Amino acid sequence: MRTPEEVKQEVEELYEATRDAVLGDWDIGGWTWTGCATSAGSEGGAFNIFSQRREQLLPSDPESVAKAVRAILADQGHSVTVEYIADLPKPRWVLSDPPWLAGSGPEGLLVQFTVADGYADFSATSRCVAGDLGKLSGIE
Template structure:
């Protein structure tokens, strides 16, 4: 009788464990479909003018710390790669890139520290890192952290500075495309 009772208790415990595991596995988030992976969260929907202004401000304030004017005009444009919103609306990111060659107002270390503090004060916590794998070696300020990509909403900024060199590369949060953009095939 003891063996039968032990088996019954063991069988009951096994069934209870299976029920618990089954219930918990129903709570586990299921993998995203290919379409969901390509979607931008609706909560990340941003205003085009606001995201463009934000990246422009970060560019202007970082680059003026290097030199009063940069001799080259920055590459600025809307770029694809953000994905679509759940309703099918495509989105894009405002990008700015520019390089500076020449003497800088302050040392690379001092300039990088000032950029890092400014970005941290704006809510983009960052610190200066050194990259000796590139030539010339540079101080790097990046949000998200250097070499980790961009945030889920597409935002990412990188500032590098070395001896007689600096660059800025920024991508805004994703924003819905401009439906009246003349480069869209439907507007040709």
């Protein structure tokens, strides 16, 4: 069983590695704890991150950025799938662990990165850990 600090650190490190690979002005839309139920059925919390960078040149074309981020996430132990989704309002490359639109993974973990011309975003939901949501929200 992981601690709240460990699950929070896991998604923060994934975000930081992605952000460092796709430099620019990232706008942190939210870093929050949300309620969840652990695999044992206990009340708990999951740490969530969402951040995006808009209207900025990418370091290379979106497909190359997607491949670079995929390698970074693989180095961190996440086998992300990479898909080009053409039917979104802004077509983009989507990296996701588990695969896009397949729900969450073990213990609620979900990691996603999307990239298109002039746009990138990162979102992650940590594994669910047991604990009081109010107390979890106070973890720095």
